[in-house]
Amino acid sequence: MGNDISSNIGSINQAQDKSTTTSTSTSxxxxxxxxxxxxxGFLLVSIGATTFDLQAKMFLFQDFQLPIVLGMAVFTGATGMWMLARMEAKSLVLQEEISHVTTRITPKLALGSLIFGIGWALTASCPGTAMAMLGEGKLTGIPVVLGILIGTVLFGVYNKRSK
Amino acid sequence: MDNYVIAAWLGGFLVGWFVVLHFIILGKGAGSSTGYACAINKMGKNIMGMGNLDPLKLFFILGLPIGGLAHALFVQHSFNISFDMGMYEAILPENNIFKVLVLIFGGTLLGFGARLAGGCTTGHVLAGGAVLNKASLLAGVIFFASATITAQLLFRIFA
Structure with missing residues (x-):
């Protein structure tokens, strides 16, 4: 499986060599x-997702800013995607079909989500907000980003062994 | 609450359309956690043992701090370096070294959990939610339940 990624990147590089059009679209x-x-990143800060007190108050049911944002975003996003599906819209850059891929529910999904939630509660951050915080000068993003990289490597090791 | 935070309905509306815009421009759903896996792949080939990573996700997460900085400069009109976590200071160790260790540990759980689950809040809840992917919606519910229970316990024990 590991070869897939490098071959993916490899095929993009090859494509770059082959045609300038593909190279331009890759850029x-x-x-x-x-x-x-x-x-x-700008939106995450605007909605308060990088504000630690809003994260804490969400978990303690004292403030519903972030849950409302998430719920509203899913509703709006689902409406938009439904419209795109009806229009059979193509993607702007590559003129490809827009992905509506669905995935299966597995025990790994449930266990991974459980572990992710504990990490979310401990850091008041997500993989997206931790990076946005770095730009804002919130330095606690550094250990969190470092941890996410470590966790990703640990998963790689686990994933290779379990195969 | 920081005074620059926009109304929840407006924020949700904008984030929702952002997710759709990402699908329109790139043809795929947005995602943050995959970018970290791409970064690891750049460091050493084949240590991940995972297939089909979208290499663009790395460029996506590299844009995130630019947006954070732009917000600090143009909306907050101040760029403050801080290590303070507000209400979270009540449950995190006072000693900065221990605090860093807890944050690294929490980050490790985020990274491992996201890869095992196949996505984080961005990929599962926002993008997966927009295409009404049942697995993503379930992941979102478990993310939230697990985080809420953990945080409630932490605040009860340590605060």
């Missing part, structure tokens, strides 16, 4: 990803 995809990430 556009990368740039678009950085811009989208910036917009999302």
């Amino acid at each position: 556009v995809l990368k740039l678009a990803s950085v811009v989208l990430g910036s917009v999302f």
Whole structure:
């Protein structure tokens, strides 16, 4: 399985060599990803997701800012995706079909989610907000990001062994 | 609550449309935790043993701090370096070294859990939720239940 990633990246590199059009669209995809990430980071701060007190108050049922944002976002997102599906819209950069991929419910999903939740409660951060915090000058994001990298490596080790 | 925080309904509306915009531009759902796996892959080949990582996710998470900085500079009009976690100070160790260790441990659980579950709050709750993926909605419910129970216990024991 490990080869898939490198072959993925490899195929992009090969594509870059083969045609300038593909190379341009790869650069556009990368740039678009950085811009989208910036917009999302800005939004995460705007909604208060990087505000520790709002995270604490959410868990203690004292404030419902973040749960309302999440619920409203899923509702809005689902409406938008339903519209895209009806329009059979294609993606802007690559003109591909827009992914509506669904995944299966597995014991790993449940266990992983349980572990993730404990990490969320301990750090008042998520993989997305921890990075946005770094830009805001909230230095507690550094150990959290470091931990996420460690956890990701540990999963890699576990995943390779279990195969 | 910080005074720059926008109304919840507006925030949810904007985040929801952002998720749709990500699908429109790139054809795939947004995700944060995969970016970390991409970063690890860049450091050493094949140590992850995971297939089909979208390499663009690394570029996505590299954009996140730019957005955070832009917000600090242009909305908050102040860039403060801080290590303070507000209400969370009540349950975290006073000693900064222990505090860092707890945060690294928590981060490790976030990283491991997200990979095992196949996504984090961004990928499962927001993007998976938008396509009404049942597994993602279940993941979201477990994220929230697990975090709420843990946090309630932490605040009861340590605060």
